[in-house]
Amino acid sequence: MLLISNDRARRTLSWSAFVIACLSYVCLGWAEQGTRGVGMVEPPTSPLPFNRHSVLGLDLRQHSSLSAYQWLTTDNSQAPGLIVIPVDADVVRALGQADVQDAALAALDSLVEAGVGSPLAACLRRPDAVTDAVETAAIAVEALIERYPDAIAYVFACNHASEPEWQAAVAEAMGNINPRAAGVAATLFPVSSGAPLTLIDTRDPDDILTEIESGEAAKGYVAVSLQIDAPVAPAVLQDARRAIMETSHVAIVLIRPTPDVNVDSTTAAIAAVSGHSDGLLIGFSNATLESVERLGEWETVRVGTVTYLRVTTASATLTFDFVGTDMYLLGVRSPNAGIVHAWIDPPATGLSPHPDVSYDLGATQARDTAHPLFTGLSASRHTLVLVANNDDGSNVMISGFFVTGSPVLTWTGRLAAASLLLIATAALAERCASTISTIRRTSGPRAVDRWDHPRGFTRQR
DSSP, X not given: OTTOOOHHHHHHHHHHHHHHHHHHHHHHHHXXXXXXXXSOSSOOSSOOSSOGGGOEEEEOTTSOHXXXXXXXXXXXXXXXXXXXXXXXXXXXXXXXOTTTHHHHHHHHXXXXXXXXXXXXXXXXXXXXXXXXXXXXXXXXXXXXXXXOTTTEEEEEETTTTTOHHHHHHHHHHHHHHOGGGTTOOSSBEESSSOOXXXXXXXXXXXXXXXXXXXXXXXXXXXXXEEEESSOOOHHHHHHHHHHHHSBSSEEEEEEEEOTTSOHHHHHHHHHHOOOOOSSOOSEEEETTOTTSEEESSOEEEEETTEEEEEEOSSSEEEEEEEEESEEXXXXXXXXXXXXXXXEESOOTTOOOSSOSEEEEOBOSSOEEEEEEEEOSOOSEEEEEEEEEEOOTTOBEEEEEEXXXXXXXXXXXXXXXXXXXXXXXXXXXXXXXXHHHHHHHHHSSOOOOOOOOOTTSOOOOO
C-alpha cells in the first residue's frame, strides 16, 4: 500500500480497506450469533415436572375453589402445561379438623379431577385467626402430598407476596415433609423430584419480554404469571412463545384470568400456542418429546409428575437435533444405573465404533443429575445420538436434555477476527502516517524567492 506513489489512489485504497475490514468484523460477529443462550449457563439438576413445550399454563389464583372447578369443567378439552388451583382457607382449615376433613378432601378430589391431564400447582389460602401457621400448613401439605402424589407438582401460598409469613410457613412445612424442598429460594416448592420455580406476577405483557432480557441474573427457572381481564391478544401469545423458545430460564407463562374473562376464549388461546419444533428448545426439553426418535425398548415411567424414559436392554437409541453450543443430559444416577454413549454429528455412513463421549450413571445413592455431554460446539445445528448400554439388572433413566446457546468462536473465527483487526489497524496507521506527513509538509516555512533589487533587500511573496 505504501508503494503506491499516487497519493489519491493510496488514500482511497486505505480508507476502503479500513471500512471493509470494519464491516467484515461486524458481519463475522453477527454470523457467530447463531443461537441465543439467555439465562442459565448450567441447568439445575432437577427436571421440570411438566411439558415446557406447551408454553402456556393456567393460573386460577384469582378464583375461589368453586369458581376454579367451574372453570375447569366448562371446557377441559385442552391440557395446559401447568394449572394453578386455589385451595380456599376454609378447606385448608378443615383438613386439620377430623369431623370435617372428609368433606374437605371430597372438595379437593373434585377440583383435582377437573384438572386431570395437566400437572397441578396447589396454592393454599391462609385461614383467619391461625394460632400455629406452620402446623396448619403442614397438615394441609401432608394431606395433599399423600392423596395426590401423581397430580400435584407444586405447593405454595396463594398470596405469597402480600403474606410472606404464610409463605414462610408453607415453605417450612414443605421442608419438614420433603427435605429436598427445604431452603429452596423459590415461590413454588416441588412436591417430588421436580425443579423449583420463581413466580413473577405481572399485569403488563411487556414484562414477559423483560424476562428474556433479565436472564443473566436468573439462578433458576422462572414462571411468569400474566393477569388478563379480556381475551388474550395475539401479540401476547407471540411474546409468550418467544420467551420459551429463546430463553433457558423461563419455564412457563401462566395466563391468570380474572373471574369475568370468557372461558372459551382463554382455553382457545392456550391451545393455539405451542413450542414444538423439529428440534429441542433452548433450555430444558423433555425426553418424551415426539422430536426425540426412539429405537429400542424405551418405556415412559413417572415419579410424581416427572416423566422419564427408561430402558433395561442394551443398544437402545435416542436421536434428535438441536441448535446450541452446549448439551446436558438430565437423568437418574443410581446404584443399578447403566452407561450411556453419545455421538455428535455422526456421518451418514453410520456411527463410529468408539463414541465421542461415554458417561457412567452409576452412583451410591439415587438422585437426579445434569451432566454435560458436549460443550464448546459451534453455534449451529447438531445431531446427537445417545445409546444406552445396560448389563443384567441395570437400567438407564433419562428425564430430558438442556441446551445452551452461548456462541463460541471456532479457531477459524478467531483467525478471521484477528486478520480483520490487523488489516483495519494497518489501513488506519497508514492514513495517520500520511496525514501527519501532509501536515508537516504544508505547515513548514514558505519558500522565499530572492531577486536583485537596487536598494539591496529581498522581497517575499
